[in-house]
Amino acid sequence: MSSKYHAPTARPWAGSPYRRRRTFLPLVLLALAGALYVWLYGAPAFLSLSPSLKDIGFGFAPPSSSRAGRVAQAKPQLAGEGAHADVREIDALLHFLVAHPERRLDEDTGTIRVEGLGSVAVDGTQPVDLRVYAPDGDYDWAEHVKRVKEQYPLVVFSKTYCPYSIRAKALLASYTLVPAPKIVEINVRSDGPQIQSILARLTGRSTVPNILLQGTSIGGSDDVHRLHDEHTLVKTLEEGGVEVKGEPKTTQPQRRSYHNA
Structure with missing residues:
Protein backbone atom coordinates (compact mmCIF):
# COMPACT_ATOMS: atom_id res chain seq x y z
CA MET A 1 0.00 0.00 0.00
CA SER A 2 1.51 3.18 -1.12
CA SER A 3 1.39 6.49 0.73
CA LYS A 4 2.08 10.00 -0.42
CA TYR A 5 4.77 12.03 1.21
CA HIS A 6 3.51 15.26 2.79
CA ALA A 7 6.00 18.02 3.45
CA PRO A 8 5.73 19.43 6.98
CA THR A 9 3.81 22.68 7.34
CA ALA A 10 6.13 25.68 7.62
CA ARG A 11 6.35 27.22 11.12
CA PRO A 12 5.38 30.86 11.63
CA TRP A 13 8.18 33.29 10.83
CA ALA A 14 10.07 30.45 9.12
CA GLY A 15 12.44 31.57 6.47
CA SER A 16 15.94 32.69 5.95
CA PRO A 17 17.72 34.84 8.55
CA TYR A 18 17.80 37.64 5.97
CA ARG A 19 14.01 37.57 5.67
CA ARG A 20 13.59 37.66 9.46
CA ARG A 21 15.95 40.61 9.78
CA ARG A 22 14.12 42.40 6.97
CA THR A 23 10.86 41.94 8.88
CA PHE A 24 12.05 43.00 12.36
CA LEU A 25 14.30 45.91 11.43
CA PRO A 26 11.49 48.28 10.32
CA LEU A 27 9.55 47.48 13.51
CA VAL A 28 12.56 48.28 15.69
CA LEU A 29 13.21 51.53 13.84
CA LEU A 30 9.55 52.52 14.14
CA ALA A 31 9.55 51.84 17.89
CA LEU A 32 12.70 53.88 18.39
CA ALA A 33 11.29 56.77 16.36
CA GLY A 34 8.07 56.70 18.41
CA ALA A 35 9.96 56.70 21.70
CA LEU A 36 12.09 59.63 20.55
CA TYR A 37 9.00 61.61 19.51
CA VAL A 38 7.29 61.05 22.87
CA TRP A 39 10.45 62.04 24.74
CA LEU A 40 10.83 65.29 22.80
CA TYR A 41 7.19 66.36 22.39
CA GLY A 42 5.21 64.36 24.93
CA ALA A 43 2.65 61.66 24.38
CA PRO A 44 -0.30 62.38 22.05
CA ALA A 45 -3.54 63.21 23.83
CA PHE A 46 -5.06 59.78 23.15
CA LEU A 47 -2.07 58.12 24.83
CA SER A 48 -1.92 60.46 27.85
CA LEU A 49 -2.01 58.86 31.26
CA SER A 50 -4.15 60.05 34.13
CA PRO A 51 -2.63 62.74 36.37
CA SER A 52 -2.27 60.24 39.21
CA LEU A 53 -0.14 57.93 37.09
CA LYS A 54 1.92 60.82 35.77
CA ASP A 55 2.62 62.02 39.28
CA ILE A 56 4.16 58.71 40.29
CA GLY A 57 6.36 58.66 37.22
CA PHE A 58 4.64 56.31 34.75
CA GLY A 59 4.93 56.94 31.05
CA PHE A 60 7.59 58.36 28.79
CA ALA A 61 6.77 62.04 29.31
CA PRO A 62 9.57 64.15 30.78
CA PRO A 63 9.26 65.26 34.44
CA SER A 64 7.99 68.73 33.51
CA SER A 65 4.79 67.26 32.07
CA SER A 66 3.52 66.12 35.46
CA ARG A 67 2.28 68.26 38.31
CA ALA A 68 5.02 67.00 40.60
CA GLY A 69 7.63 67.78 37.97
CA ARG A 70 6.29 71.29 37.42
CA VAL A 71 6.40 72.04 41.13
CA ALA A 72 9.93 70.72 41.46
CA GLN A 73 11.17 72.77 38.51
CA ALA A 74 9.07 75.91 39.09
CA LYS A 75 10.92 79.18 39.56
CA PRO A 76 9.83 81.04 42.69
CA GLN A 77 7.22 83.70 41.93
CA LEU A 78 8.91 86.71 43.43
CA ALA A 79 7.84 90.33 43.42
CA GLY A 80 9.66 92.35 40.81
CA GLU A 81 9.94 89.46 38.38
CA GLY A 82 7.88 88.31 35.41
CA ALA A 83 4.12 88.40 35.89
CA HIS A 84 4.56 89.80 39.42
CA ALA A 85 6.83 92.72 38.50
CA ASP A 86 4.29 95.22 39.86
CA VAL A 87 3.55 93.38 43.11
CA ARG A 88 5.47 94.38 46.22
CA GLU A 89 6.21 91.67 48.74
CA ILE A 90 5.10 93.98 51.56
CA ASP A 91 1.63 94.21 49.99
CA ALA A 92 1.51 90.43 49.63
CA LEU A 93 2.46 90.08 53.31
CA LEU A 94 -0.32 92.47 54.34
CA HIS A 95 -2.79 90.45 52.27
CA PHE A 96 -1.69 87.30 54.09
CA LEU A 97 -2.18 88.90 57.50
CA VAL A 98 -5.58 90.38 56.62
CA ALA A 99 -7.10 87.59 54.53
CA HIS A 100 -5.69 84.64 56.50
CA PRO A 101 -5.71 85.70 60.17
CA GLU A 102 -5.71 82.07 61.33
CA ARG A 103 -2.70 81.04 59.25
CA ARG A 104 0.93 81.17 60.37
CA LEU A 105 4.22 81.05 58.50
CA ASP A 106 5.38 78.31 60.87
CA GLU A 107 2.13 76.41 61.34
CA ASP A 108 3.36 73.04 60.09
CA THR A 109 6.34 72.20 62.32
CA GLY A 110 8.19 75.32 61.23
CA THR A 111 6.74 75.53 57.71
CA ILE A 112 3.52 76.70 56.07
CA ARG A 113 1.25 74.55 53.92
CA VAL A 114 0.82 76.16 50.50
CA GLU A 115 -1.58 74.97 47.80
CA GLY A 116 0.42 73.35 45.01
CA LEU A 117 3.74 73.64 46.86
CA GLY A 118 3.27 71.57 49.98
CA SER A 119 5.12 72.60 53.14
CA VAL A 120 7.38 75.62 52.61
CA ALA A 121 10.05 76.90 55.00
CA VAL A 122 10.10 80.70 55.20
CA ASP A 123 13.37 82.54 55.75
CA GLY A 124 12.44 86.14 56.46
CA THR A 125 15.89 87.40 55.55
CA GLN A 126 15.42 86.26 51.93
CA PRO A 127 12.75 87.15 49.32
CA VAL A 128 9.69 84.98 49.87
CA ASP A 129 7.81 83.23 47.09
CA LEU A 130 4.58 85.24 46.69
CA ARG A 131 2.54 82.05 46.64
CA VAL A 132 3.33 81.65 50.34
CA TYR A 133 1.29 84.79 51.05
CA ALA A 134 -1.71 83.29 49.22
CA PRO A 135 -1.58 79.76 50.68
CA ASP A 136 -5.06 78.93 49.37
CA GLY A 137 -3.85 79.20 45.76
CA ASP A 138 -5.74 82.43 44.93
CA TYR A 139 -3.15 84.58 43.11
CA ASP A 140 -5.34 87.50 42.02
CA TRP A 141 -2.79 89.97 43.38
CA ALA A 142 -4.29 93.05 41.75
CA GLU A 143 -7.55 92.47 43.63
CA HIS A 144 -5.78 91.46 46.86
CA VAL A 145 -3.62 94.59 46.96
CA LYS A 146 -6.56 96.85 46.08
CA ARG A 147 -8.71 95.37 48.85
CA VAL A 148 -6.02 95.71 51.53
CA LYS A 149 -5.23 99.32 50.61
CA GLU A 150 -8.91 100.24 50.72
CA GLN A 151 -9.79 98.38 53.93
Whole structure:
Protein backbone atom coordinates (compact mmCIF):
# COMPACT_ATOMS: atom_id res chain seq x y z
CA MET A 1 0.00 0.00 0.00
CA SER A 2 1.51 3.18 -1.12
CA SER A 3 1.39 6.49 0.73
CA LYS A 4 2.08 10.00 -0.42
CA TYR A 5 4.77 12.03 1.21
CA HIS A 6 3.51 15.26 2.79
CA ALA A 7 6.00 18.02 3.45
CA PRO A 8 5.73 19.43 6.98
CA THR A 9 3.81 22.68 7.34
CA ALA A 10 6.13 25.68 7.62
CA ARG A 11 6.35 27.22 11.12
CA PRO A 12 5.38 30.86 11.63
CA TRP A 13 8.18 33.29 10.83
CA ALA A 14 10.07 30.45 9.12
CA GLY A 15 12.44 31.57 6.47
CA SER A 16 15.94 32.69 5.95
CA PRO A 17 17.72 34.84 8.55
CA TYR A 18 17.80 37.64 5.97
CA ARG A 19 14.01 37.57 5.67
CA ARG A 20 13.59 37.66 9.46
CA ARG A 21 15.95 40.61 9.78
CA ARG A 22 14.12 42.40 6.97
CA THR A 23 10.86 41.94 8.88
CA PHE A 24 12.05 43.00 12.36
CA LEU A 25 14.30 45.91 11.43
CA PRO A 26 11.49 48.28 10.32
CA LEU A 27 9.55 47.48 13.51
CA VAL A 28 12.56 48.28 15.69
CA LEU A 29 13.21 51.53 13.84
CA LEU A 30 9.55 52.52 14.14
CA ALA A 31 9.55 51.84 17.89
CA LEU A 32 12.70 53.88 18.39
CA ALA A 33 11.29 56.77 16.36
CA GLY A 34 8.07 56.70 18.41
CA ALA A 35 9.96 56.70 21.70
CA LEU A 36 12.09 59.63 20.55
CA TYR A 37 9.00 61.61 19.51
CA VAL A 38 7.29 61.05 22.87
CA TRP A 39 10.45 62.04 24.74
CA LEU A 40 10.83 65.29 22.80
CA TYR A 41 7.19 66.36 22.39
CA GLY A 42 5.21 64.36 24.93
CA ALA A 43 2.65 61.66 24.38
CA PRO A 44 -0.30 62.38 22.05
CA ALA A 45 -3.54 63.21 23.83
CA PHE A 46 -5.06 59.78 23.15
CA LEU A 47 -2.07 58.12 24.83
CA SER A 48 -1.92 60.46 27.85
CA LEU A 49 -2.01 58.86 31.26
CA SER A 50 -4.15 60.05 34.13
CA PRO A 51 -2.63 62.74 36.37
CA SER A 52 -2.27 60.24 39.21
CA LEU A 53 -0.14 57.93 37.09
CA LYS A 54 1.92 60.82 35.77
CA ASP A 55 2.62 62.02 39.28
CA ILE A 56 4.16 58.71 40.29
CA GLY A 57 6.36 58.66 37.22
CA PHE A 58 4.64 56.31 34.75
CA GLY A 59 4.93 56.94 31.05
CA PHE A 60 7.59 58.36 28.79
CA ALA A 61 6.77 62.04 29.31
CA PRO A 62 9.57 64.15 30.78
CA PRO A 63 9.26 65.26 34.44
CA SER A 64 7.99 68.73 33.51
CA SER A 65 4.79 67.26 32.07
CA SER A 66 3.52 66.12 35.46
CA ARG A 67 2.28 68.26 38.31
CA ALA A 68 5.02 67.00 40.60
CA GLY A 69 7.63 67.78 37.97
CA ARG A 70 6.29 71.29 37.42
CA VAL A 71 6.40 72.04 41.13
CA ALA A 72 9.93 70.72 41.46
CA GLN A 73 11.17 72.77 38.51
CA ALA A 74 9.07 75.91 39.09
CA LYS A 75 10.92 79.18 39.56
CA PRO A 76 9.83 81.04 42.69
CA GLN A 77 7.22 83.70 41.93
CA LEU A 78 8.91 86.71 43.43
CA ALA A 79 7.84 90.33 43.42
CA GLY A 80 9.66 92.35 40.81
CA GLU A 81 9.94 89.46 38.38
CA GLY A 82 7.88 88.31 35.41
CA ALA A 83 4.12 88.40 35.89
CA HIS A 84 4.56 89.80 39.42
CA ALA A 85 6.83 92.72 38.50
CA ASP A 86 4.29 95.22 39.86
CA VAL A 87 3.55 93.38 43.11
CA ARG A 88 5.47 94.38 46.22
CA GLU A 89 6.21 91.67 48.74
CA ILE A 90 5.10 93.98 51.56
CA ASP A 91 1.63 94.21 49.99
CA ALA A 92 1.51 90.43 49.63
CA LEU A 93 2.46 90.08 53.31
CA LEU A 94 -0.32 92.47 54.34
CA HIS A 95 -2.79 90.45 52.27
CA PHE A 96 -1.69 87.30 54.09
CA LEU A 97 -2.18 88.90 57.50
CA VAL A 98 -5.58 90.38 56.62
CA ALA A 99 -7.10 87.59 54.53
CA HIS A 100 -5.69 84.64 56.50
CA PRO A 101 -5.71 85.70 60.17
CA GLU A 102 -5.71 82.07 61.33
CA ARG A 103 -2.70 81.04 59.25
CA ARG A 104 0.93 81.17 60.37
CA LEU A 105 4.22 81.05 58.50
CA ASP A 106 5.38 78.31 60.87
CA GLU A 107 2.13 76.41 61.34
CA ASP A 108 3.36 73.04 60.09
CA THR A 109 6.34 72.20 62.32
CA GLY A 110 8.19 75.32 61.23
CA THR A 111 6.74 75.53 57.71
CA ILE A 112 3.52 76.70 56.07
CA ARG A 113 1.25 74.55 53.92
CA VAL A 114 0.82 76.16 50.50
CA GLU A 115 -1.58 74.97 47.80
CA GLY A 116 0.42 73.35 45.01
CA LEU A 117 3.74 73.64 46.86
CA GLY A 118 3.27 71.57 49.98
CA SER A 119 5.12 72.60 53.14
CA VAL A 120 7.38 75.62 52.61
CA ALA A 121 10.05 76.90 55.00
CA VAL A 122 10.10 80.70 55.20
CA ASP A 123 13.37 82.54 55.75
CA GLY A 124 12.44 86.14 56.46
CA THR A 125 15.89 87.40 55.55
CA GLN A 126 15.42 86.26 51.93
CA PRO A 127 12.75 87.15 49.32
CA VAL A 128 9.69 84.98 49.87
CA ASP A 129 7.81 83.23 47.09
CA LEU A 130 4.58 85.24 46.69
CA ARG A 131 2.54 82.05 46.64
CA VAL A 132 3.33 81.65 50.34
CA TYR A 133 1.29 84.79 51.05
CA ALA A 134 -1.71 83.29 49.22
CA PRO A 135 -1.58 79.76 50.68
CA ASP A 136 -5.06 78.93 49.37
CA GLY A 137 -3.85 79.20 45.76
CA ASP A 138 -5.74 82.43 44.93
CA TYR A 139 -3.15 84.58 43.11
CA ASP A 140 -5.34 87.50 42.02
CA TRP A 141 -2.79 89.97 43.38
CA ALA A 142 -4.29 93.05 41.75
CA GLU A 143 -7.55 92.47 43.63
CA HIS A 144 -5.78 91.46 46.86
CA VAL A 145 -3.62 94.59 46.96
CA LYS A 146 -6.56 96.85 46.08
CA ARG A 147 -8.71 95.37 48.85
CA VAL A 148 -6.02 95.71 51.53
CA LYS A 149 -5.23 99.32 50.61
CA GLU A 150 -8.91 100.24 50.72
CA GLN A 151 -9.79 98.38 53.93
CA TYR A 152 -6.56 98.82 55.89
CA PRO A 153 -4.45 101.68 54.54
CA LEU A 154 -2.89 102.12 58.00
CA VAL A 155 -1.26 99.08 59.64
CA VAL A 156 0.61 99.14 62.93
CA PHE A 157 3.01 96.32 63.79
CA SER A 158 3.26 96.30 67.54
CA LYS A 159 4.09 94.28 70.66
CA THR A 160 1.60 94.25 73.49
CA TYR A 161 4.23 94.88 76.20
CA CYS A 162 6.28 97.48 74.30
CA PRO A 163 5.85 100.98 75.87
CA TYR A 164 6.67 102.68 72.56
CA SER A 165 4.04 100.63 70.75
CA ILE A 166 1.51 101.49 73.47
CA ARG A 167 2.37 105.18 73.14
CA ALA A 168 2.00 105.20 69.35
CA LYS A 169 -1.30 103.30 69.46
CA ALA A 170 -2.64 105.72 72.08
CA LEU A 171 -1.86 108.71 69.87
CA LEU A 172 -3.57 107.19 66.84
CA ALA A 173 -6.54 106.17 68.99
CA SER A 174 -6.96 109.79 70.10
CA TYR A 175 -7.96 110.60 66.53
CA THR A 176 -11.13 109.38 64.85
CA LEU A 177 -9.72 107.49 61.89
CA VAL A 178 -11.74 105.80 59.15
CA PRO A 179 -10.90 103.08 58.53
CA ALA A 180 -9.39 102.35 61.91
CA PRO A 181 -5.77 101.17 61.96
CA LYS A 182 -5.10 97.47 61.60
CA ILE A 183 -3.06 96.42 64.64
CA VAL A 184 -0.80 93.37 64.33
CA GLU A 185 0.61 92.28 67.69
CA ILE A 186 3.53 90.22 66.49
CA ASN A 187 4.55 88.97 69.94
CA VAL A 188 1.34 86.93 70.25
CA ARG A 189 1.96 85.17 66.94
CA SER A 190 4.17 82.08 66.73
CA ASP A 191 5.59 83.45 63.46
CA GLY A 192 6.25 86.88 64.98
CA PRO A 193 10.06 86.63 64.62
CA GLN A 194 9.66 85.75 60.94
CA ILE A 195 7.32 88.68 60.34
CA GLN A 196 9.66 91.09 62.11
CA SER A 197 12.55 89.77 60.01
CA ILE A 198 10.53 90.25 56.80
CA LEU A 199 9.59 93.79 57.85
CA ALA A 200 13.23 94.62 58.57
CA ARG A 201 14.20 93.47 55.09
CA LEU A 202 11.35 95.20 53.28
CA THR A 203 11.03 98.46 55.25
CA GLY A 204 14.52 98.91 56.67
CA ARG A 205 13.03 99.08 60.17
CA SER A 206 13.73 96.20 62.55
CA THR A 207 11.97 97.59 65.65
CA VAL A 208 8.37 98.10 66.71
CA PRO A 209 6.17 99.93 66.44
CA ASN A 210 6.48 99.89 62.68
CA ILE A 211 3.66 101.97 61.20
CA LEU A 212 2.81 101.38 57.54
CA LEU A 213 0.71 103.72 55.43
CA GLN A 214 -0.27 102.21 52.07
CA GLY A 215 2.46 99.62 52.56
CA THR A 216 5.23 102.17 53.22
CA SER A 217 6.72 102.64 56.68
CA ILE A 218 6.27 106.11 58.13
CA GLY A 219 8.35 105.20 61.17
CA GLY A 220 7.71 104.41 64.80
CA SER A 221 6.40 106.15 67.89
CA ASP A 222 8.74 109.14 67.79
CA ASP A 223 8.02 109.68 64.10
CA VAL A 224 4.23 109.84 64.40
CA HIS A 225 4.50 112.03 67.50
CA ARG A 226 6.74 114.41 65.58
CA LEU A 227 4.16 114.57 62.77
CA HIS A 228 1.49 115.18 65.40
CA ASP A 229 3.49 117.95 67.06
CA GLU A 230 4.16 119.57 63.67
CA HIS A 231 0.43 119.38 62.82
CA THR A 232 1.16 117.36 59.68
CA LEU A 233 -0.08 113.95 60.83
CA VAL A 234 -3.63 114.57 59.60
CA LYS A 235 -2.42 115.58 56.16
CA THR A 236 -0.11 112.58 55.97
CA LEU A 237 -2.88 110.17 56.91
CA GLU A 238 -5.41 111.71 54.54
CA GLU A 239 -2.97 111.57 51.64
CA GLY A 240 -2.63 107.86 52.43
CA GLY A 241 -6.36 107.21 52.18
CA VAL A 242 -7.29 107.52 55.86
CA GLU A 243 -10.20 109.85 56.67
CA VAL A 244 -9.63 111.89 59.82
CA LYS A 245 -13.02 112.79 61.27
CA GLY A 246 -11.83 114.15 64.55
CA GLU A 247 -8.63 115.36 66.16
CA PRO A 248 -7.64 115.36 69.83
CA LYS A 249 -9.16 118.35 71.58
CA THR A 250 -6.01 118.94 73.57
CA THR A 251 -2.42 118.23 72.80
CA GLN A 252 -0.37 117.32 75.83
CA PRO A 253 3.43 117.55 75.62
CA GLN A 254 4.85 114.10 75.09
CA ARG A 255 8.06 112.80 76.59
CA ARG A 256 10.24 112.07 73.59
CA SER A 257 12.18 108.83 73.37
CA TYR A 258 14.55 107.67 70.67
CA HIS A 259 14.52 103.96 71.40
CA ASN A 260 11.96 101.44 70.22
CA ALA A 261 11.56 97.75 70.90
